[in-house]
Structure formats: structure tokens, C-alpha cells
Amino acid sequence: MSSALWIAVLVTALGTLAMRMLPLLWMRRHLRQQANSDVDALPQWLGILGPLMIAAVLGVSLIPQQPDATSWSATLLGCIVTFGVWYRTRTLGWPVAAGVATFGMVIVVGSML
Amino acid sequence: MSSQALLQSSRPWLAGMRDAIPLLGAYIPIAISFGLISVQAGFNAWETIVISTLIYAGASQFLFVGMAAGGAPLWLTVAMTLLINIRHIVYAPNIAPWLTRNRWWPWLMHGLTDQIFALAHSRLPHMPEQQRIGWYTGAAGLAWGSWVAGSALGAIAGDWMIKSWPLLSEVMPFALPSLFLVLLIPRCTSIRWVLALSVATFAALALALFGYSNVAIPLAAVLGAAAFYTIQPRGGSTT
Numbered sequence: 001m002s003s004a005l006w007i008a009v010l011v012t013a014l015g016t017l018a019m020r021m022l023p024l025l026w027m028r029r030h031l032r033q034q035a036n037s038d039v040d041a042l043p044q045w046l047g048i049l050g051p052l053m054i055a056a057v058l059g060v061s062l063i064p065q066q067p068d069a070t071s072w073s074a075t076l077l078g079c080i081v082t083f084g085v086w087y088r089t090r091t092l093g094w095p096v097a098a099g100v101a102t103f104g105m106v107i108v109v110g111s112m113l
Numbered sequence: 114m115s116s117q118a119l120l121q122s123s124r125p126w127l128a129g130m131r132d133a134i135p136l137l138g139a140y141i142p143i144a145i146s147f148g149l150i151s152v153q154a155g156f157n158a159w160e161t162i163v164i165s166t167l168i169y170a171g172a173s174q175f176l177f178v179g180m181a182a183g184g185a186p187l188w189l190t191v192a193m194t195l196l197i198n199i200r201h202i203v204y205a206p207n208i209a210p211w212l213t214r215n216r217w218w219p220w221l222m223h224g225l226t227d228q229i230f231a232l233a234h235s236r237l238p239h240m241p242e243q244q245r246i247g248w249y250t251g252a253a254g255l256a257w258g259s260w261v262a263g264s265a266l267g268a269i270a271g272d273w274m275i276k277s278w279p280l281l282s283e284v285m286p287f288a289l290p291s292l293f294l295v296l297l298i299p300r301c302t303s304i305r306w307v308l309a310l311s312v313a314t315f316a317a318l319a320l321a322l323f324g325y326s327n328v329a330i331p332l333a334a335v336l337g338a339a340a341f342y343t344i345q346p347r348g349g350s351t352t
Binding site for chain 1: 132200
């Protein structure tokens with residue numbers, strides 16, 4: 001790798017870190033300036049945008065690697081099972097494990113048909 | 114042991130690592146793919162590891178090695194790589210109210226990926242203040258380590274691994290949508306939130322399907338916010 005490419009890697013790394021770090025420093029100063037640094041100090045639009053960003057990441061991640069009928073069916077069933085297991089257990093790990101197992105079973109069965 | 118019990122444990126970093134385990138199902142196969150593509154693009158294994166360690170930004174790393182290998186101007190390569198990650202600027206402010214005054218927090222933001230943000234945004238508010246930095250370090254550290262290790266594996270033996278276990282690399286990434294679903298369900302506290310979250314989810318899905326993956330997340334979140342503000346709350350509550 002050339003010196004110029006190494007510099008590009010370092011600039012990209014610093015830029016990525018800055019995008020994650022500087023907004024925190026800004027928000028910490030904003031919170032300090034408020035008399036009370038509780039959750040209400042968070043601007044309302046920012047508090048609303050957080051869960052919506054997670055929902056958007058969910059939407060992007062729902063697309064299977066091989067987007068065919070079997071994979072979409074596996075995605076749908078995997079989501080249903082994930083929800084069902086979460087509803088019963090209210091935990092983080094079991095619903096994910098059950099969802100992945102269901103997804104995998106549908107893919108395997110689909111490949112045998 | 115339930116996640117709630119783990120949060121009360123004396124080793125919060127361990128609870129963080131356990132909470133982050135579902136992420137590995139997606140991180141490792143994608144990191145292996147990155148390692149493989151990086152080597153095919155002309156980078157050696159050490160360079161691949163350095164890129165994953167320092168940049169640590171998923172899709173933008175693929176873009177970086179692709180553009181660099183394709184001979185694109187380096188300033189454009191850096192600019193495009195950073196542009197893809199612009200959505201990250203809203204992550205840290207969202208979790209800031211739950212971060213303690215510890216001086217290490219700003220540096221720990223290196224590990225604030227989409228997935229760690231989603232996890233931290235859901236978990237940090239529900240744990241004692243003194244456990245938060247340990248929990249975050251455990252969760253983000255495991256995710257970062259798995260990404261770097263996966264990249265190294267991909268650079269060294271990615272071709273052989275993908276040929277040996279093609280099903281695994283297809284199935285394991287489903288851990289991501291499954292995890293996000295579990296994190297979002299408790300936020301469906303009203304019709305207003307259900308509709309706004311649904312708009313954001315399906316808008317992102319549609320945008321990504323039509324090839325607009327890079328803008329899908331911020332644009333879909335804005336559309337979800339528009340839906341949220343369009344729908345009038347019952348009884349005047351804003352959230």
C-alpha cells in the first residue's frame with residue numbers, strides 16, 4: 001500500500017471517529033448548560049429520530065442475501081417466530097436464536113424442494 | 114440467565130458481551146466477505162486488518178477498497194466513504210443523556226456502529242449508572258473484535274470458508290433483523306409510534322431494494338419522523 005493510500009486510510013479513520021465522537025462532545029456541553037442533565041434535556045426531534053433510525057436499519061437488514069421466494073418466506077417466518085418468542089420470554093437472546101433457527105430451517109427445506 | 118438479571122450482575126462488561134452475541138451472526142460473515150474482497154482488491158492481510166481496526170465502518174470499508182482498487186482519486190474515495198457514514202452523527206447525541214462523566218466515553222464512540230447504537234439505545238436507560246461504561250465496553254469491544262477477527266479470517270482463508278459453509282453465511286446474518294425487531298417491539302407503545310416505525314422500516318426496505326442503500330437509513334428515518342408528526346397524538350402527548 002502506498003504512502004498516499006495509508007494517509008487516506010488514516011484520514012478516513014479519523015473522519016469516521018470524528019462523526020461518532022464530536023456530536024457526543026457537543027451534546028455533553030448542551031446537557032451541561034442545562035440546569036438538569038436528565039433525559040428531558042434531549043431535543044425532542046432527536047429522541048424521536050433515534051428509534052426511527054433503528055427501524056430504518058431493520059428495514060435495510062431485512063433484505064436477504066439471496067432475495068428469492070424461499071428467502072423472503074424465511075424472513076417472514078423468522079420475524080413471526082422472533083416476535084412470538086419475545087412475547088413469551090421478554091428476553092433478548094432466545095427470540096434471536098429462535099428466529100435464526102427458523103430462518104435456517106426454511107432455507108434448508110426450500111433448497112430440498 | 115435473563116438479560117435483566119445480567120444487567121444487575123457485578124460484571125457489566127460480561128452482560129454487554131452477552132447482549133452483543135446476536136450481532137456476531139452478522140458481523141463475522143460480512144467481515145469474512147470484506148477480508149476476501151480486500152485481498153482480491155490488492156490489499157494484503159495486514160493492511161486489511163488495519164483498515165477494519167481503524168475505520169471500522171461496514172459498508173464504507175467495501176466502498177473504500179473498491180474505489181481505491183479501481184483507481185479513483187483518493188480525495189473522492191475518502192469523501193464518499195465518510196459520506197456513507199454521515200448518519201452516525203445523530204447516534205451519540207441520542208445516547209448522551211445516559212452516559213456518565215467518564216473521560217473515556219468520547220473515545221469509546223469508535224465502536225458506535227448502527228447495531229451497537231440500537232443495542233445501547235435500548236439497554237443503557239435500564240441499567241444502573243455505574244454499570245453503563247462496563248456494559249458498553251463489553252458490547253462494543255466484542256463487536257469490534259469480531260469484525261477485526263472476521264476480516265483477518267476472510268483475508269487469510271475467506272475463499273475456502275465461503276466455499277465450505279455457504280449455508281452458514283446465508284443464514285447467520287438473519288440475526289441482525291431479528292435483533293432489531295426485538296429492540297423495536299417495546300417501542301410500539303401507541304398507534305402513532307407503530308405507524309411511524311412501520312413507515313421507517315418499509316421505506317428503508319423499499320429504498321434498499323431499489324438500489325438506494327446508502328441513503329436508505331437517513332431518508333427512511335426522516336420519512337418515519339414525518340409520519341410521526343403528521344399523526345396527531347391522542348390526548349396531546351407528543352411521544
